Amino acid sequence: MGWKRLAAVAVVSGLALLTAPTTATAVGVKGIGHNASGLQPNATPGSEWHGSYVWQNKHVWCVQYALPAPDSNVGYKEGDELLTKAGKKLPSDVAANISYLLLRYSTTKSAEEAAALAHLLHTWTSPVDGNVNLGATDPKYLAYDSAFYASKLPPAVMDTVARLKADAEANRGPWTLSATAPKEPLIIGTESSWTVSLVKANGQGVPSAPIDFTLTDATLVDGSVGGKATTGADGSPATIKILPTGPKPSIAANADSPADKPVVHQPISTDNMQRMVTTGGEKKLSANATGQAKTAPGKVKITKIDSETKKAIAGVALRVTSKDQTKPALKQDDTELVGTDGKPLVLQTGADGTVEVPDLRTPQEICLVEVAAPKGYEEFFDPKAPPASCGTLAAGQTLALELVNKPNKPVVPSTIPAGQDGKTPVATASFETQLRPGVMLAVGGLVLLGAALAGFLVWRRQ
Template structure:
């Protein structure tokens, strides 16, 4: 990255600095930078130097203006947080500015940038504050006269001062790394877009920043499970195309950021010497995001067929159920597939004799149960054991089912062929009856009895 120019001084933070102590009058060796054309009153000779110092073959940067610069024979140890010359904590934004500028410019080869960096360091760490003032007679309490040196340094240095300060204001830490899963439902085997954002303290994105990542229950299109994405030239988030391979896809991301605060190193033998500062290197940022993925939804399509003609049957009501043919099936969003009555949904075959049920959770066994017999098929319909067709719908597939209905038995009327006269035939029946003699007597008696009764009834009426 363009911003990633690590300072050689950052190496100092990891060292145990146990060099033999020297006197506080040691004179530092100048590195890269500029001399101002004048020396602030009461400042230690050499304080007109604005730039780096060479300490044990390294370029280092100093604070505590006007005190003697470090000599290579002076040992340094890591101290606490960087304070102002008056012993007060730096403002958060100032500490972040210093940390960023040390990371970004401490290895600069430009004398103008080196002098500008030194000017900003002294301006921020040695301002007028209580006992630290511009009229102090000793170096320990002498504040840095920023306006004085601004008039004594070359104009190109002050131009660099403005540029570096603006750069720090825009790009300083702390940076924030975030990972975001898609909002839409995740489908196993289907590609989705995840985002990785690296934001600066001002909320704007870091430009062209690399972000490493690792995947779980997911892969890239080429099958790999790790990689590196880059933020946009405008700071927009990096987009990672991920294919979910399991129910719990996730991404973990890592990126480098300037340290939030500079690290200060103090001279071992005395306080009467400048401190050295470093960012302490980069800070590692981590972020993660996870989601829930499901198998692709499935479809069930059923066709109602006449068992004899093999033609489709329209207008047949079918109930969509689970395997038990009682409870409702489950939709892709894990909610039950029910009608307005809260019971398993009932659908009707269309004019083509088919009906489709989409967006079903997979894998799942589905049954379609006939609610009532269509007209002309009532005879073989048993409401206690209605016809049903079942099957398992797979991810992203259409399950095709057939449900066959047996038509009613036809009623065939008996007719007699029409006569020659063309009259409507009348069905008749002829009976040839044979009776035995004994039976004839009985019959005659019954006839006589009937006649007698008839006469009696006539008499009663009269």
């Protein structure tokens, strides 16, 4: 597309057009182009020239065919949008074609391109329309005979006319600039891909187009906060790798586009001279995109152990809560971490005594609260103040917590010493708080037997 050449066209516009020099130069000094081999009937001599003119040391382009060429002694002022010689508005596609071609080719160094551009300008701005016709004797009303000059210009020029026209049809404005943030969630400090695109009026991307951009709450991988991106050679969007540094990363993009309506310059002191067009006008485009970024998620890993043996305790139910040990913790998507009952999620430790809770919002304080005591640890469990372990979860980190359970007190056996100095065996007594039926019968029999023996002994003595 020759974008450096497009930017250079500014040299032929601006305030210099508004002021005439004190010293006159030659009238209608030819610039770059070709002479046709013949002059259209009733046309002003010199109208056979197809190309640029030099006005105050600048190359300019003329409309209002057949009127005298620009005089460097005549000042020009910027006027309104370009109209046809009949004073009518140009069709929108024609106006866009002219703007694009002036932007793209007004600084050409090719005589064929210069002549082709002049031919197209006169064809589009001085067609037969009402009082403007091919037989007019007054140059103000003489239409441009496009077919006549097509036969009088070199074949290479007419080949270039076809090429320029096709270029304008394919690439004319108005162009549309857009910027797009990634659809996936953005993580602060994690690279993400953003796109900027420049699209032509026909919906196709502008190839190899430069796009300037600046970043907010974000940087490039090298730490810079702005730069230049270029669309693909096929017009595909440019991709920019961005690192969000804050919660609202954004990109502001800017690009140049051909104006959809060219601007004409009119002579100040006379109406009997051609109008001038220069760049056709550039249009500044801008686009913005903003995303939402969060800190990286974190996870909690809790280990449940025996306070005495330091061994893991499996199957312990733990409730995941926020700092107050009542409300649910928050997941990375800012929703509450709850179970099917709508209450804070309850998890159980595995065989290794641990349980992990991933994808949690950061930063936040997390607590894991014991729901019920595991078997063998009931004695020291207070349901009104259950054991809990809390900590602050940092971005992208694992919070390691530990929760200790004290085992129940063991049952102490009673012993009866037998012997002295502790050297004799120790017998363990067994106590029963309730007699079994067989034992009761045996004890009753012994009682009756004892009573009978006692009675017999008394009888013998008597």
